[in-house]
Amino acid sequence: MLDIQTATAIPHVTRREDYTPPDWQVPEIALDFSLDAAATLVRATLHVVRDSAHDRPLVLDGGGQTPLSVKVDGVAVNDWRIENDALVVPLSGTDHVVETEVEIAPDRNTQLMGLYASGGNLCTQCEAEGFRRITFFPDRPDVLSIYKVRMTADKKRYPVLLANGDPVAQGDAPDGRHWAEWHDPYPKPCYLFALVAGDLVANTTTFTTRSGREVSLGIWVRAADLPKTAHALAALQTSMTWDEQVYGREYDLDVFNIVAVDDFNFGAMENKGLNIFNSRYILADADTATDYDFDAIAAVVAHEYFHNWSGNRVTCRDWFQLSLKEGFTVFRDQGFSADQGSAAVKRIEDVRGLRAAQFPEDAGPLAHPIRPDEYQEISNFYTATIYNKGAEVIRMIATILGPERFRAGSDLYFDRFDGTAATCEDFVASMEEASGEDLSQFRLWYSQAGTPRLTATLRQDAGGSRATLTLSQRVPVTPGQPVKQPMVLPIKLKLFGADTATTLAPERLVLLDGPSEQLVFDGVTERPILSINRGFSAPVVVETDRSADDLAFLSAHDDDPFARYEAMQQLMLDTLVQAAATGQADHKAVIAAVAHTLDDAALDPAFVAEAVLLPSDNFIGDQMALVDPEAIFRAREALRRDLGKALDVRWRAAYASTQADAFVYSPAAKGLRRLKTVALGYIAASGACDAAALAFKQFEAADNMTDRQGALGVLVAGDSAERVAALDIFYNRYSDNALVLDKWFQTQALSPRDDTLEQVQTLSRHRDFTLANPNRARALISAFAVNQRAFNAASGEGYRFVADQLIALDKLNPQTAAKLLPPLGRWRRFAEERATRMRAELERIVATPGLSKDMFEQASKSLG
Numbered sequence: 001m002l003d004i005q006t007a008t009a010i011p012h013v014t015r016r017e018d019y020t021p022p023d024w025q026v027p028e029i030a031l032d033f034s035l036d037a038a039a040t041l042v043r044a045t046l047h048v049v050r051d052s053a054h055d056r057p058l059v060l061d062g063g064g065q066t067p068l069s070v071k072v073d074g075v076a077v078n079d080w081r082i083e084n085d086a087l088v089v090p091l092s093g094t095d096h097v098v099e100t101e102v103e104i105a106p107d108r109n110t111q112l113m114g115l116y117a118s119g120g121n122l123c124t125q126c127e128a129e130g131f132r133r134i135t136f137f138p139d140r141p142d143v144l145s146i147y148k149v150r151m152t153a154d155k156k157r158y159p160v161l162l163a164n165g166d167p168v169a170q171g172d173a174p175d176g177r178h179w180a181e182w183h184d185p186y187p188k189p190c191y192l193f194a195l196v197a198g199d200l201v202a203n204t205t206t207f208t209t210r211s212g213r214e215v216s217l218g219i220w221v222r223a224a225d226l227p228k229t230a231h232a233l234a235a236l237q238t239s240m241t242w243d244e245q246v247y248g249r250e251y252d253l254d255v256f257n258i259v260a261v262d263d264f265n266f267g268a269m270e271n272k273g274l275n276i277f278n279s280r281y282i283l284a285d286a287d288t289a290t291d292y293d294f295d296a297i298a299a300v301v302a303h304e305y306f307h308n309w310s311g312n313r314v315t316c317r318d319w320f321q322l323s324l325k326e327g328f329t330v331f332r333d334q335g336f337s338a339d340q341g342s343a344a345v346k347r348i349e350d351v352r353g354l355r356a357a358q359f360p361e362d363a364g365p366l367a368h369p370i371r372p373d374e375y376q377e378i379s380n381f382y383t384a385t386i387y388n389k390g391a392e393v394i395r396m397i398a399t400i401l402g403p404e405r406f407r408a409g410s411d412l413y414f415d416r417f418d419g420t421a422a423t424c425e426d427f428v429a430s431m432e433e434a435s436g437e438d439l440s441q442f443r444l445w446y447s448q449a450g451t452p453r454l455t456a457t458l459r460q461d462a463g464g465s466r467a468t469l470t471l472s473q474r475v476p477v478t479p480g481q482p483v484k485q486p487m488v489l490p491i492k493l494k495l496f497g498a499d500t501a502t503t504l505a506p507e508r509l510v511l512l513d514g515p516s517e518q519l520v521f522d523g524v525t526e527r528p529i530l531s532i533n534r535g536f537s538a539p540v541v542v543e544t545d546r547s548a549d550d551l552a553f554l555s556a557h558d559d560d561p562f563a564r565y566e567a568m569q570q571l572m573l574d575t576l577v578q579a580a581a582t583g584q585a586d587h588k589a590v591i592a593a594v595a596h597t598l599d600d601a602a603l604d605p606a607f608v609a610e611a612v613l614l615p616s617d618n619f620i621g622d623q624m625a626l627v628d629p630e631a632i633f634r635a636r637e638a639l640r641r642d643l644g645k646a647l648d649v650r651w652r653a654a655y656a657s658t659q660a661d662a663f664v665y666s667p668a669a670k671g672l673r674r675l676k677t678v679a680l681g682y683i684a685a686s687g688a689c690d691a692a693a694l695a696f697k698q699f700e701a702a703d704n705m706t707d708r709q710g711a712l713g714v715l716v717a718g719d720s721a722e723r724v725a726a727l728d729i730f731y732n733r734y735s736d737n738a739l740v741l742d743k744w745f746q747t748q749a750l751s752p753r754d755d756t757l758e759q760v761q762t763l764s765r766h767r768d769f770t771l772a773n774p775n776r777a778r779a780l781i782s783a784f785a786v787n788q789r790a791f792n793a794a795s796g797e798g799y800r801f802v803a804d805q806l807i808a809l810d811k812l813n814p815q816t817a818a819k820l821l822p823p824l825g826r827w828r829r830f831a832e833e834r835a836t837r838m839r840a841e842l843e844r845i846v847a848t849p850g851l852s853k854d855m856f857e858q859a860s861k862s863l864g
C-alpha cells in the first residue's frame, strides 16, 4: 500500500542546470477584476506567441483554481486540462488570444500570497510565485508582458483603486460600484504585478527627474496614519535623487505609489510603480517609532525604489538569479544609508547583521551559495545569504574595481540588459568588460557556500627591519559541497608601530587568491601591529594571534573605524569565550579599553555606543566548538556587571552628557540617544540601587520611542516594581497601535530574565497575540528564538514551544512559518541533550500531517 505520508513527502526539486527558455511568450495581457473580498472574478486575456519551433501545448501555472471558462481566439474551448494545478491548453498555431475566467476568495487567503485582504482592503503579493494564485499564467520571471488592468469594485468600501503603471481612465458603474484602468508601458514579469483596492488616503508630492519628468508620488495609508508618512515620503525623494547622482538612474513613469498594509510576509515589495509595504516600514513618528525604525524605513523605501532599475528594468531570468537583483539592491541601499549619516556606524551595523543572520546560515544545514543550484520552495531562498552575503559580493567587486570602474560596469549592465531577464553571469561579465579586470576566479563567490576563514600571522624578523605576514584561507565544507576551491579575498590591511602608534605600512588591498601567501614589509623598525580586513573588505572570519594588548592598542588608535570597533569586539570575544569555556575571567583589559573609548572626546557618540556593546550571546556561541548557553550567559553578565561597576562614574557622565532637549531625528541626535540607553544599561548591570528609578524616569520623561523603549528594555531585564508599572503603562498607552504592541511583545521575549520562557508562553495566550499577523508572530517567536539562553532551556521546553507555534502557523501561512524554522536546525552546535531534544521537535514537525512544502524543505534539510 502506498504510504500517504511518504508520497506527500517526495519533494519536487527545481534545478538551475535544467533551465530552458519559455515555450510561449505573452507579450500582452489584459486583466479585468470584479473585486470582492469573498468572491473576486478575474478575467485574463493573454496574447500568446509560440517561442520556437515546438509542438508543446500552452501551460499556464495555477494555484488550485478551476477555470470558469477558457476561450481561444474568442471561441470557448473544452479540450483544456488541469495538471499539477496548471492549465494545459492545446494550441494549433503560433499566435493566439487565450482568455480565462476564475473566481478567487481574497478573504480566505491566509497565506498572504496572491490577492488577499488586509485591514478591510484588498492587496496583492506576487513574488515569487503568487501571481498564479490570481490567474492562470506562465509564472516565471523570464516571461515579460505589457499589462492593462481594469478593476471594478464597491465605491464605498474601496474608493481607491491602484495598479501598476499610469492611471488611464476611471468612472462609475451600476450598483454603487466604480472602475479604474491602469496601463503599464514597461514589459514586466508577473511577479511585479500589483493592485490595491481600499479606503485609503495619500500623502502626495511631486518629484522632477533630472531630465524634467514630473512624477506624482503618493504614500497611501488609512486616514488615521496619514501623520506618520512624512518620513517615508522624504526618504523616497532622497532616494530618487541619490540614484540619479550615484548610479545615473532615473524614474520612468509619471506616478510612483506606495501602499502600507498591516499583514505582509516580508518587508516590502517593489511592484512596478506600486510598491506595497509592510506598514512597519512606512509609519513613523517620534512617539511610536525608534531611531532604528526611522533608519529601517528609509533603507527599505530606498531598497524598493532602487529595484526599479535593479530588478524591474533589468529582471532575473530565473529564481536562481535572485541575488542578481537582491544582492545588488541591498548593496545600493546600504550605500544610500551610509551617505545619509555615519558611514562607519552603518558599516558596523551591517556587519553585525551579517554575522547574526548570515554567518550561522552559512555554517548550518541550510547553507547555500548566493546563486543556489536547487530548491524545493523558492520562498525559502529569500535568505540572508541571497540578500546580505549577495551584497557583500557586490561590495567586493566594487572594492576590487574602484568606484569609477564599478560605475562603468553598472552602466554597461543596465544599458545592455534593460528590458530583459538577466543572470548573475551577465552582471559579472559586464563588470569584467567595463573594467578589464579578470573575475574568473572571483565567480566562485557565486557557486561556493560557506564563510571562508582567513588566518593571518605577522612576524617581525629577529633583529631585522622586516616583517612577514602569512595569510592563508580555508573554505569550510557545506551540505552538498565537500570540496572547495580557494576564493579571491580582497583584504585591506595596514601596519602600525606598537611604540609610536604611527603607520609602518600604509593601507593596501591584497587579493589573496591561493591557499596561502606571504607578504614582506621592509622598514619595520618597531614591533608591528596588524590591522586587517579593514572596513570588513571581505565577508570572512579572520583568525589572528594578536594579543589582548595589540587589540587594545587598535581599539584606541586604528584610523579605520570598522577595524577599531572590530579590535574591541575581538578583545571582548576572547575574554568571553575563555570565561565561558573555563569559568575563569580577567576583565581588566576589556575594562581599560572601554574606559579609553569612553574618554576619547573626539569619537562620535554613535560609534562609542557600538564599540562598548558586548557581543551577543549568540555570537559568542558561534565562536565555540559547542554552545553552552548558560555558561555564555553567566560570562557575559559577569563582564557587564564588572564594566558597569568599574566604570560607574563614566557611565553616569555619559548618561548626563547625552540628555537632549526636544526630539530631533538627525545623525548626531540619534548617536546621543543610542549612547544614553547603552550607558543606562551598564548602570543597571552594575546593580546600582538607583538604576530602576533612573530607567523609569527616562521611560516616563521620554518624548520619543527610542528613549522609551530603551528604558523599557532595561527595566524588563530586571526585577523591580517599575518593571511591572512600565509594561502596563506601555501596553495601555499603545494598545490600539499594532506596531508598538509588537515592541511590547518583542521586548519581553528578548529579556535575559530567568522566567522569560514562561513569560513568552503566557504571552502566546495573550488576547493581542495572533499568528495570523506575521509581524506579531515574529515579534514573539523570532525574538524568543534569538534569546539564546531562554530558547535553549535545558528542559527542551523552548524548542517545544517554538515547534508548537510553527506547526500552528504552517496551517495559516507556510511561508512565514518556514522562515522561523532555522533556529531549530542548529542542533549540531549543541551537546547531546539539547541536540536530541531539538531533533525530536524537527522530527515532530516533519511528521505533521498536511505539512506545507515550505516547512518540509526547511525541517527535513535541518535534520539532514
Ligand code: 0A1
Pocket: 125, 126, 127, 128, 265, 266, 267, 268, 269, 270, 303, 304, 326, 382, 815
Ligand atoms: N523583493 C522583495 C522581497 C519580497 C519577497 C517575497 C515577498 O512575498 C511574500 C515579499 C517581498 C524585496 O526584496 O524587498
Ligand code: ZN
Pocket: 303, 307, 325, 326, 329
Ligand atoms: Zn529586494
